[in-house]
Amino acid sequence: MKPFSIAFIVLTLGLLAFSTYQALFVAPTEQTMGEVQRIFYYHVPSAWVAGVCFFVNFLASIAYIVKRNEKADALAAASAEVGVVFCTIVLLTGPIWARPVWGIWWTWDARLTTTLVLWLIYVSYLIVRRFAAGSQTQILAAVIGIFGFVDVPIVYMSIRWFRTQHPSPVMAGGENSGLDPAMLHVFFWNLLAFTCVGIIFIGLRYRLQTMEDTLEAEHAQLALEGGSQ
Amino acid sequence: MSSLSLARATLLKDLRMEWRSKDAINSMLFFSLLVVVIFSFAFNPTAEESRLIVGGLIWVAFLFAAVVALNQTWARELRNQVLDAYRVSPAPANALFVAKVLGNFLFVVVLEALMAPLFVVFYQLRSVGPVWQLVIIALLGTWALVVNGTFFAALSIRTRNREIMLPLILFPISIPALLAMVDSTTAVLTGESSPDFWMKLLVVYDVIFTAVCLLLFESVLNAE
Numbered sequence: 001m002k003p004f005s006i007a008f009i010v011l012t013l014g015l016l017a018f019s020t021y022q023a024l025f026v027a028p029t030e031q032t033m034g035e036v037q038r039i040f041y042y043h044v045p046s047a048w049v050a051g052v053c054f055f056v057n058f059l060a061s062i063a064y065i066v067k068r069n070e071k072a073d074a075l076a077a078a079s080a081e082v083g084v085v086f087c088t089i090v091l092l093t094g095p096i097w098a099r100p101v102w103g104i105w106w107t108w109d110a111r112l113t114t115t116l117v118l119w120l121i122y123v124s125y126l127i128v129r130r131f132a133a134g135s136q137t138q139i140l141a142a143v144i145g146i147f148g149f150v151d152v153p154i155v156y157m158s159i160r161w162f163r164t165q166h167p168s169p170v171m172a173g174g175e176n177s178g179l180d181p182a183m184l185h186v187f188f189w190n191l192l193a194f195t196c197v198g199i200i201f202i203g204l205r206y207r208l209q210t211m212e213d214t215l216e217a218e219h220a221q222l223a224l225e226g227g228s229q
Numbered sequence: 230m231s232s233l234s235l236a237r238a239t240l241l242k243d244l245r246m247e248w249r250s251k252d253a254i255n256s257m258l259f260f261s262l263l264v265v266v267i268f269s270f271a272f273n274p275t276a277e278e279s280r281l282i283v284g285g286l287i288w289v290a291f292l293f294a295a296v297v298a299l300n301q302t303w304a305r306e307l308r309n310q311v312l313d314a315y316r317v318s319p320a321p322a323n324a325l326f327v328a329k330v331l332g333n334f335l336f337v338v339v340l341e342a343l344m345a346p347l348f349v350v351f352y353q354l355r356s357v358g359p360v361w362q363l364v365i366i367a368l369l370g371t372w373a374l375v376v377n378g379t380f381f382a383a384l385s386i387r388t389r390n391r392e393i394m395l396p397l398i399l400f401p402i403s404i405p406a407l408l409a410m411v412d413s414t415t416a417v418l419t420g421e422s423s424p425d426f427w428m429k430l431l432v433v434y435d436v437i438f439t440a441v442c443l444l445l446f447e448s449v450l451n452a453e
Contacts, residue, residue, distance in 0.1 A: 117405075120401040120404075121401040121402060123401075124397050127394075127397055128388065128394070128397075131388045131389050131390050132387060132388045132389070136387045139452040140387060140388070140449065140452060142448075143384060143448060143449055144398060146441065147402055147438075148401075148402065150437060150438075150441055151402050151404075151405065154433070154437070155404060158405040158408050158409060158427075158430055
């Protein structure tokens with residue numbers, strides 16, 4: 001691994017420790033929700049990272065369809081996997097937060113349902129990657145990546161038509177929205193830390209994917225040479 | 230050959246094969262009949278209740294039945310390397326796709342027309358809202374299922390566990406369309422709310438995904 005990557009990982013670990021400390025000890029306790037509100041500093045940054053991952057997957061899928069570039073496919077595979085991990089974190093931390101605050105684990109509200117559908121779509125993406133035969137995997141996966149991302153706004157629109165329980169965006173919402181400056185400060189540290197963690201995960205997974213691709217190509221080459229003897 | 234005559238030739242071939250074998254329509258019919266019967270055991274609804282739930286039942290039955298037919302569309306072409314022949318020919322890929330979609334659309338619409346009276350009888354169904362709206366919803370919804378279904382069937386035929394793959398990809402992507410079909414059907418049947426929003430959503434869904442399918446089908450057909 002390059003020294004730059006190692007330095008970045010060490011820095012991110014430090015940042016993560018700092019932001020966790022900030023979230024658990026420095027940030028003021030929320031008035032009505034109490035200590036449980038601190039899960040916000042993990043829940044929202046995870047959702048952000050998941051969203052970015054799926055967007056990266058969408059762009060990489062288009063790049064693969066257009067250019068047939070192996071690296072674009074490796075990036076798509078890496079970002080989808082990391083995205084599913086962070087999306088799972090969102091879906092797990094959400095109910096833990098909702099239970100004491102709303103009194104229920106789950107509600108079929110616009111954003112919850114959209115996140116769940118998003119998760120389902122990208123799990124099916126990973127299943128296709130697993131089951132597609134050989135070299136067709138990449139093109140089929142890229143196609144699903146595009147379909148999945150196109151579907152998301154439609155899902156959101158359709159489910160919004162129901163009812164909404166999830167709070168509207170706290171930042172840049174309306175008149176009475178907005179976080180306490182002390183909370184906002186902590187939130188941004190966590191957002192930064194989580195984004196760095198996401199980048200590292202994608203980077204490592206991408207490295208692994210390109211190694212796997214190279215190995216597979218070499219195996220195929222070996223088999224061909226062995227067959228000709 | 231132009232795209233149009235090519236699509237027509239493929240469509241007529243599929244319709245003729247279906248007319249002689251009746252494979253797809255028979256298996257779909259029997260399958261959705263089973264679903265209807267099993268659901269009526271499970272819920273045993275009164276006429277009032279059935280109005281509320283039948284929108285969901287109808288579309289779940291049609292969705293499952295459509296998957297049965299969709300899985301067969303491309304398998305037939307794969308058997309004698311027809312798809313490979315198609316790939317090396319200069320024929321445009323989308324002509325084949327459109328023909329397959331139209332064929333499946335016709336099969337599923339015929340299935341719906343045959344099954345609708347059965348729903349009326351088994352669930353003592355009487356619509357409060359205008360019935361012509363139900364026809365439009367059925368056509369729009371069927372197109373949404375069939376266009377994506379045909380596309381993903383072509384895709385899943387390339388995977389190792391062919392037949393299981395189709396619902397795994399199709400269902401998550403179809404969730405907004407299914408929601409729109411179920412809710413607009415329920416809205417018309419109960420007459421309590423307007424199905425307008427859902428019908429518009431179906432139109433938007435149909436247009437967007439038809440475009441995406443046509444854009445990407447060639448890549449799927451030529452996937453190596």
